[in-house]
Amino acid sequence: MEVIVPFSTDRPKSRLSDALSPEERREFARAMLDDVLDAVVAAGGDPRILATDAVDLDHPVTVDDRPLTTAVNAALGARLGTGGEDGAGIDGSLEPVAVVMADLALATPAALRRLFEAGRDADVAVAPGRGGGTNAFVATHPEFRVDYHGASYLDHREIAAEIGADFAAVDSHRLGTDVDEPADLAEVLIHGEGRAATWLRGAGFALDASEGRVAVTRE
Amino acid sequence: MEVIVPFSTDRPKSRLSDALSPEERREFARAMLDDVLDAVVAAGGDPRILATDAVDLDHPVTVDDRPLTTAVNAALGARLGTGGEDGAGIDGSLEPVAVVMADLALATPAALRRLFEAGRDADVAVAPGRGGGTNAFVATHPEFRVDYHGASYLDHREIAAEIGADFAAVDSHRLGTDVDEPADLAEVLIHGEGRAATWLRGAGFALDASEGRVAVTRE
Numbered sequence: 001m002e003v004i005v006p007f008s009t010d011r012p013k014s015r016l017s018d019a020l021s022p023e024e025r026r027e028f029a030r031a032m033l034d035d036v037l038d039a040v041v042a043a044g045g046d047p048r049i050l051a052t053d054a055v056d057l058d059h060p061v062t063v064d065d066r067p068l069t070t071a072v073n074a075a076l077g078a079r080l081g082t083g084g085e086d087g088a089g090i091d092g093s094l095e096p097v098a099v100v101m102a103d104l105a106l107a108t109p110a111a112l113r114r115l116f117e118a119g120r121d122a123d124v125a126v127a128p129g130r131g132g133g134t135n136a137f138v139a140t141h142p143e144f145r146v147d148y149h150g151a152s153y154l155d156h157r158e159i160a161a162e163i164g165a166d167f168a169a170v171d172s173h174r175l176g177t178d179v180d181e182p183a184d185l186a187e188v189l190i191h192g193e194g195r196a197a198t199w200l201r202g203a204g205f206a207l208d209a210s211e212g213r214v215a216v217t218r219e
Numbered sequence: 220m221e222v223i224v225p226f227s228t229d230r231p232k233s234r235l236s237d238a239l240s241p242e243e244r245r246e247f248a249r250a251m252l253d254d255v256l257d258a259v260v261a262a263g264g265d266p267r268i269l270a271t272d273a274v275d276l277d278h279p280v281t282v283d284d285r286p287l288t289t290a291v292n293a294a295l296g297a298r299l300g301t302g303g304e305d306g307a308g309i310d311g312s313l314e315p316v317a318v319v320m321a322d323l324a325l326a327t328p329a330a331l332r333r334l335f336e337a338g339r340d341a342d343v344a345v346a347p348g349r350g351g352g353t354n355a356f357v358a359t360h361p362e363f364r365v366d367y368h369g370a371s372y373l374d375h376r377e378i379a380a381e382i383g384a385d386f387a388a389v390d391s392h393r394l395g396t397d398v399d400e401p402a403d404l405a406e407v408l409i410h411g412e413g414r415a416a417t418w419l420r421g422a423g424f425a426l427d428a429s430e431g432r433v434a435v436t437r438e
Contacts, residue, residue, distance in 0.1 A: 108390075110390070111390055114390075127392075128392065128409070128410070130349070130392070130396075130406065130432065131402075131405060131406075131432030131433045131434075132405065132409045132426070132428070132432070132433040133432070133433075149428075150428030150433065151409060151426055151428045151433045153409065154409060171327075171329070171330055171333075171391050171392050171393050172390050172391065172392055173346075173347065173349070173390050173391055173392050173394075173395035174390050175392075176392035176395070177349075180432070181432075183350075186350060186351065187349065187350075190347070190351045190370060190372065190373060191347070207351070207370055209351070209368075209369030209370045213349065213350030213351070213352070213399070213400075214350045214351040214369065214370045215350075
């Protein structure tokens with residue numbers, strides 16, 4: 001399955017600016033991207049990076065500096081078309097296309113396989129993020145398009161209903177955890193097994209279980 | 220499967236005190252408990268409430284006013300024993316016992332069935348909560364005991380390793396979302412389908428997607 005991974009090279013992870021310097025945010029964002037790409041490949045996916053600027057990777061990179069929604073919709077249009085022959089298989093069916101965010105540092109091959117399977121059964125399968133975002137999805141319906149503004153999970157469910165597409169939600173804490181805010185760093189330290197968790201530990205971050213939910217501290 | 224649902228009747232949900240009055244917190248906690256019990260029954264579970272004081276319910280209630288860890292360990296000890304004949308089946312194997320928190324307002328029968336299945340395959344299966352808690356688990360190993368302090372998910376994984384129990388993590392956003400803090404209310408409005416979501420809407424709560432992650436506002 002083709003898996004588009006959007007990645008912003010321009011001021012990545014600005015909501016982590018209280019916890020990390022701009023250079024650190026760049027390094028950490030790259031570590032998360034590398035973890036996501038490894039998990040996609042291990043789950044049998046074929047990753048294509050959709051980046052806002054050139055980035056050095058061993059996978060195909062498409063540069064598109066337009067806003068995320070516009071760039072992803074252009075990629076979906078090129079692949080799913082309007083049901084015409086371009087993207088259609090021999091029997092006229094479209095190949096599913098996945099879009100997986102680059103900051104899902106907890107993504108594992110098992111979690112992504114569940115997403116891919118849901119996307120083979122439904123026309124649109126979405127893994128919602130905490131706060132109602134759309135962290136990952138698979139679509140085969142030719143008319144499905146995204147709108148990442150606001151509570152996009154609810155919007156995408158509505159868009160699927162409007163175009164008559166079967167919709168499935170994928171219930172995953174790992175795919176639901178996009179790493180945007182300082183509190184999310186605790187999730188990486190608790191569950192992460194890759195470069196992002198190693199990077200955080202190397203930068204002096206540790207878990208702090210002294211009150212309520214576990215938070216992070218930095219040496 | 221027997222499913223123990225701990226429930227605090229005493230000052231429930233104190234971390235929601237900025238958002239809800241004491242009486243509202245009691246009503247909301249009860250709505251969540253009823254949602255959890257419905258989901259447990261629909262998933263084929265047999266719920267037993269472990270409450271800090273008497274509570275009027277159509278399911279069996281055991282009152283134990285000791286701290287959560289002590290009360291749950293007493294319940295586990297009574298059921299799993301030490302591998303002796305009390306809890307053992309004809310072939311000597313123990314029946315699995317589940318413990319599911321009462322504030323998992325997003326729990327669905329499908330999510331709980333995944334937990335129960337994982338608990339049939341592994342000696343200890345845990346659904347981690349955001350922030351490293353243990354929101355739900357199934358145990359069959361006679362020596363497994365809990366310690367809910369701090370990052371209990373990591374502690375329980377370690378306890379399982381120490382006693383030689385197979386351990387499985389259950390990757391679920393729904394089971395991972397315990398409703399403790401105001402930000403969690405947004406998850407209930409986005410994903411909840413039961414009494415807790417209805418109660419919040421009736422109390423004037425609505426989603427606010429005006430910036431970053433979706434939050435809640437109150438009329």
